[in-house]
Amino acid sequence: MVLSELSIKNFRNHTHTSIECCRGVNFLLGNNGQGKTNIIEAISYLCLTKSFYAGSDTLVPKFGEGMFEVEGRIVSDGGKPFVVRVAYLRETNEKVFMINGRRVPTLSSVIGKFPIVIFSPEHGSVTTGGPSERRKFLDMVISQSSRAYFKDLLGYRSVLRQRNRVLLDMKLGRQGGNGLLAPWNEQLAALGSAVWWKRHTFITEFSPVVRSVYSHFVDIEERPFLEYRPLGGREFPATQEELSAVFLEILAARENEERRFGTSLVGPHRDDVALTLDGRDLRSYASQGQHKTFIISLKLGEFLYLKSRCNETPLLMLDDVFAELDDARTARVIAYIERVGQAFLTSTHRNPIESWDMNRTEYRTIFIDGGAVAEQKTVVHA
Ligand SMILES: Nc1ncnc2c1ncn2[C@@H]1O[C@H](COP(=O)(O)OP(=O)(O)OP(=O)(O)O)[C@@H](O)[C@H]1O
Ligand SMILES: [Mg+2]
Structure with a gap:
């Protein structure tokens, strides 16, 4: 898909900004704090119904405005x-x-209709941060490509919250009956095994995509890999029914522990994905450049995966991604991006097209200054 025009009102530091976009690479250019990321955030509202980073909509209306x-x-x-x-x-x-x-x-019915991949500096924590960062990544990609997954995930979270309340009450001695957990266990296992199953299927398909993208950016042979082992050392079952039965088994085995802690200790909310490079744990051994190349490959892999799953080319947003990359690697990444679809790139660079030695002929440059467009034009590059 292509975003051809965008218009925003009272959005962050923009009073009223309209931009026209080209089908290829659109550069949002300008100094720090002028409102470039705010435009990416506005586009995330169109595709995801919410900000890609702000925790609350209330922060977004322009200061002094109510909407x-x-x-x-x-x-x-x-x-x-x-x-x-x-x-x-x-x-x-x-x-x-x-x-x-x-x-x-319902807002949730929009998810996946207008697929989008956003990559900003905060996403670096997918490779460097804790397990919850990787779960967020998984959920964002799979939810956009499968409405059924998104529904199961929301259902799982809701059952988990209620089951946790029961466990906490048990711990505090507010209720104690033995049969109390059973109905929650059934629901948790049904929805949790659906989430596990889809995450497992996704990672099996996605890991080779990441490896193939990664190979475009490095001359040396480095093999990235994503490994998912929600059941620890135990083999992953061959069917979702078996998986659900295993879930119930584990719940039974750990019931005393869960009662003691007053919270659910088993399930997709505790998952992690191991990221490795040549068989070694990325977090323990990789250099900053390797982290950066890995995360770019995850994001472009996400793009290719969503494109094939949603039957729609996602929008690609790269916010401040090139700040730490050298010119040669930046040029490789952009050469890759411009082949795949419409992209929006922010940069503080005055003239990125010349300095990055771009090979396509047409770009759009949109200069943002103080929450307004100072100039926008299509640039023909010889
Ligand atoms: N609700 C709001 N109302 C008005 N202005 C806001 C609001 N929220 C943030 N801002 C302003 O928006 C500006 C930041 O915009 P943005 O993050 O898009 O900058 P940027 O061009 O991406 O800068 P950088 O190059 O530093 O990333 C800041 O000046 C901030 O004060
Ligand atoms: Mg910014």
Whole structure:
């Protein structure tokens, strides 16, 4: 898909900003603090119904304003046009999402319709941070490509919250009956095994994609790998039914421990994915450059995976990604990106096209200054 126009009102430091975008690489350029990332954030509202980093919508309306609006014109790969509009009112904390003038009944129904891959410096923590960062990554990719997964995941979280309340009550002696956990265990195992199953299937398919992308950016042979072992040393079952039975078995075996801790200790909410390079743990051994190349490969792998799963080319947002990369590697990454679809790149560089030795002929440069567009033009590069 392609975003052809974007218009935002009272969004962060933008009062009213409109941009026209090209089908290839769009550069959002300008000095620090001028409002480049805010534009990426606005596009994330169109595709994900929310900010890709802010924890709350209430932070987003321009200071002194009670609402914000984002409107975009999107054309699908098949040529179908969409006008997508998000409006948020702080007073009532209400967010309205409209597609072609019709309000969508639930925000979750939008996920996956307009796929997007966003890569910003915070995403570096997927390779350097704790397990929750990698779970977030998994959930973002799989949810966009499978509505069933997203539904199971939301269901799992809801059952988990309620089961945790029961366990905490048991720990505090507020309730103690033996049969109390059984119905929660059934639901937790049913939804949890569905999540486990889909994560397992995803990683099996995704790991070779990452390896193939990674090989574009390095001359030497380095083999990245993603490994998922939710059951520890135990072999992963051959069917989802067996997996659900194993889940229940583990719950039974650890019930006393869970009662003692007053919380659920088994399930997808405790998962991790091991990231390795040539068989060695990335977090313990990799250099900064290797981390960076790994995370770029994860993100571009996510792009290729979503493209094939959603039957729609995702938008690719790269926020401040090239700050630490040398010019040669930057040029390789951009050469890769410009072949795959529409991309938005932010940079403080005045003239990235010349200095990165780009080989495509047409780009769009959009200069942002003080929450407004100072200049936007299509650049033809000889
Ligand atoms: N709700 C808001 N209302 C008005 N201004 C805001 C709001 N939230 C953030 N800002 C302002 O937006 C600016 C930051 O914008 P943004 O993060 O898009 O900058 P940037 O161009 O990406 O800069 P950098 O190159 O440093 O990443 C800051 O000046 C900040 O004060
Ligand atoms: Mg920024």
